Amino acid sequence: MATTTILPDVVDKNDLLELYTDPDTCPTDALIPRPLAEEPAFVAWQQDIPREYLAMEPEELDQRIRTARATLGDQLVILGHHYQRDEVIQYADFTGDSFKLAQLAAAQDRARYILFCGVHFMAESADILTPESVTVMLPNMAAGCSMADMADPDDVYAAWDEIHEALGDDASVVPITYMNSAASLKAFVGEHDGIVCTSSNAPKTFDYAFDRGEKILFFPDQHLGRNTAYSMGIPLEEMVLWNFRVPGGGVDPEALKRARVILWQGHCSTHQRFSVEQIEKAREEHPGLKVIVHPECRWEVVQAADDNGSTEKIIRTVTEAEPGTAWGVGTEINLVKRLAEANPDKTVFCLDPVVCPCSTMYRIHPAYLAWCLEGLVQGHVTNEIRVDAKTREWSLVALERMLALP
Numbered sequence: 582m583a584t585t586t587i588l589p590d591v592v593d594k595n596d597l598l599e600l601y602t603d604p605d606t607c608p609t610d611a612l613i614p615r616p617l618a619e620e621p622a623f624v625a626w627q628q629d630i631p632r633e634y635l636a637m638e639p640e641e642l643d644q645r646i647r648t649a650r651a652t653l654g655d656q657l658v659i660l661g662h663h664y665q666r667d668e669v670i671q672y673a674d675f676t677g678d679s680f681k682l683a684q685l686a687a688a689q690d691r692a693r694y695i696l697f698c699g700v701h702f703m704a705e706s707a708d709i710l711t712p713e714s715v716t717v718m719l720p721n722m723a724a725g726c727s728m729a730d731m732a733d734p735d736d737v738y739a740a741w742d743e744i745h746e747a748l749g750d751d752a753s754v755v756p757i758t759y760m761n762s763a764a765s766l767k768a769f770v771g772e773h774d775g776i777v778c779t780s781s782n783a784p785k786t787f788d789y790a791f792d793r794g795e796k797i798l799f800f801p802d803q804h805l806g807r808n809t810a811y812s813m814g815i816p817l818e819e820m821v822l823w824n825f826r827v828p829g830g831g832v833d834p835e836a837l838k839r840a841r842v843i844l845w846q847g848h849c850s851t852h853q854r855f856s857v858e859q860i861e862k863a864r865e866e867h868p869g870l871k872v873i874v875h876p877e878c879r880w881e882v883v884q885a886a887d888d889n890g891s892t893e894k895i896i897r898t899v900t901e902a903e904p905g906t907a908w909g910v911g912t913e914i915n916l917v918k919r920l921a922e923a924n925p926d927k928t929v930f931c932l933d934p935v936v937c938p939c940s941t942m943y944r945i946h947p948a949y950l951a952w953c954l955e956g957l958v959q960g961h962v963t964n965e966i967r968v969d970a971k972t973r974e975w976s977l978v979a980l981e982r983m984l985a986l987p
Contacts, residue, residue: 616635616636616637616638616639616948617630617634617635617636617637617946617947617948617949630721630948630949630952631952634948634949634951634952635948637948637951639668639947642947642948642950642951643668643947645951645954645955646672646947646950646951646954647672649951649954649955649957649958650672650954652958653694653954653957653958655691655692656692656693656694657692657693657694657695657696657954657957658674658675658689658692658694658695658696659672659673659674659675659695659696659698660673660674660675660676660677660682660685660686660695660696660697660698660699660707661673661675661676661698661699662676662677662678662679662682662698662699662700662703662942663676663677663678663892663896663913663915663916663919664851664892664913664915664916664942665698665699665915665942665945666915666943666945666946667915667918667919668947669698669945669946669947669950670698670915670919672698672947672950673698677892677893678779678780678781678891678892678893679699679703679706679760679761679779680760680779680780680781680782680891680893681781681893682697682699682703682707683703683706683707683710683760683779683980683983683984684984686706686707686710686711686717687710687711687984689711689715690712692715693714693715693716694715694716694717694718694957694962695707695711695715695716695717695718696718696720696950696953696954697717697718697719697720697966698720698945698950699719699724699942699945700719700724700725700726700729700941700942701719701722701724701725701726701729701966702725702726702729702760702761702762702763702764703760704717704718704719704966705763705764705966705968705976706760706764706767706976706980707966708966708967708968708973709764709767709968709973709976709977709980710977710980716962716965717965717966717967718953718962718963718964718965718966719964719966720945720946720949720950720952720953720964721944721945721946721949721964722964723941723944724941724942724944724945725941726761726941727849727850727941728759728761728801728802728847728848728849728850728877729761729762729763729801731801731845731846731847731848732758732762732763732766732800732801732825732845732847733825734763734765734766734769736825737766737769737800737825737845738769739825740798740823740825740830740845741754741756741769741773741798743828743829743830744798744823744830744837744843747829747834747837747838748796748837748838752796753794753795753796754794754795754796754797754798754843755773755774755775755776755789755790755791755793755794755796755797755798756769756770756773756775756797756798756799756800757770757775757776757777757778757786757787757790757797757798757799757800757806758770758775758777758778758800758801758979759777759778759779759799759800759801759802759805760777760778760779761801761802761849762777762800762801764968764972764973764976765972765976766800767972767975767976767979767980768971768972768973768974768975768976768979769975770979771974771975771976771977771978771979771980771982772975772978774793774794775790775979776789776790776979776982776983777976777979777980777982777983778983779891779983780805780875780876780877780890780891780892781890781891781893781894782983782986783805783806783809783876784809784812784813785986785987786983786986787809787810787813789982789986795841796840796841796842796843797810797841797842797843798823798843798845799842799843799844799845800844800845800847801845801847802845802847802848802849802877803822803844803845803846803847803848804848804849804852804853804876804877804878804879804880804883805876805877806820806842806844806845807820807842807844807880808876808878808880808883808889809876810841810842811880815841815842817880818839819839819840819841819842820840820841820842820843820844821836821837821840821842821843821844822844822846823843823844823845823846824846825845825846826846830843848877849877851877851912851913852874852875852877852878852911852912853878853879854933854935855874855878855879855882855911855932855933856879856882857881857882857885859909859911859932859933859934860872860882860885860886860909860911860932861885863909863930863932864909867907867909867928869906869907870907870908870909871887871888871902871906871907871908871909872885872886872887872888872908872909872910872911872932873886873887873888873889873890873895873898873899873908873909873910873911874886874888874889874910874911874912874932875889875890875891875892875895875911875912876889876890876891878911882911886911892912892916895910895912895916895920896916896920899920899924899927899929900920900923900924902924902927904926904927905926905927906927906928907927907928907929908927908928908929908930909930909931909932910929910930910931910932911931911932911933912931913942914931914933917929917930917931918931
C-alpha cells in the first residue's frame, strides 16, 4: 500500500480562509487531482475527516475506494451529479442532473446505502424519496448550495405572509420551489398546494401552478423563474423581484397585484459568471458557433444564446449535433470538459475562460468517499442525511407531484 504523509499540526491558512468563505469565489484554477490538504479552499470545508486521509495521494485513494466498494457490493449505490470532478464521478453507478438523480433515488429498491456525490439538498431529496430502510450519506457535510442558502425558510415564510397581507388572505398564489432548496421548503410548498421543479421540468410545473392559481411565487433562483416564465409568453412587466432583505420585498404593491410571477432574489454563483460579452467574443473567434446555456444564467445571456436547457438537455443537444460543429457552452466546467472529451468530432468549450467549478460541489473529494466507504465496511455510517418525519411527509407530497408530471 502507498505511504501516506501526515500534515503538520499547525498550518497557517488564514488568508485562504478569508478568501474561500465567499461562495462566489472560484475554488481552484485548475482541474488537477491532488491530495485533499492541497485543495486551495480546503480550510473552509468540513474539518472532522480523520487526518490520515488528508495527504493521501490520488493513487492510494483510488485503491482504497475500489477495495471498499467491492466489499460492499450491491448493498451500496453511488449517485454522482454531472458537476462532480472526474476523480469522483468515475465511481458513480449512476450520473445525472438533480431531476434524473431524484428519479434514480426513487427507483432504488435493493440498496441499503446510497452515497450521494452531490450537495446537501440532493441528498435530502434522496432520503425523502427512498424507503426509511435505506440510509443516505453525503460524503462531505460542507457540500451545500449557495443558491439554496439564499432562501432561508424563515425568510420564505415571512414573504408568504407579506404577500398575502398585500394581496388579501384569499390571494391565489401557488408556490414553486426549485430542487435547489432545503427539505423544509419542499414541505412548505407541499402543504400550500405547490410543487418542486428542476431545470428539466420547470415549464410543466408552471402549467401545474397556473391551473391552480393566478400567481406563482418562485424561489430561490430568480433566473430560472424569469427565463421559464418568459419562454411561456409572460412578459417581463408581469414579473416582480422579491428582495427578502427589505420589507415588502421592495415591491410596489400595485406592481405586485399586476404580477403573475413573483421571483425570489437568489442566483447560482456558477451560472451568474456567464455574460453576453463572453458569447459575443466566442462568436467572433468561432464563426458559425452555436451557443447553449443553462437557464440559471441571466435573462440577457439566455436571449443571446441559440438555445438553453437543463444539464441533460445540454448533453443531449451537443452529443446529437452534426460532426464538425462548434459549441460554446454556458454551464459548470467539469461537465463541459467531459462533454468535450466525449465529442472529439466537435469543438466544445466553456464560454467562461476562467476554470471555475461549482464551489460547493467541488467540496466532494475522493478522500471523503474513501472515509465514508471504509466506515461502512467497518460497520458504521458517516454523514447520514435524515429528514424528520413531518418534513418528509409534506416534502414527499411536493416531490411526488413533480415526478407525476407527464
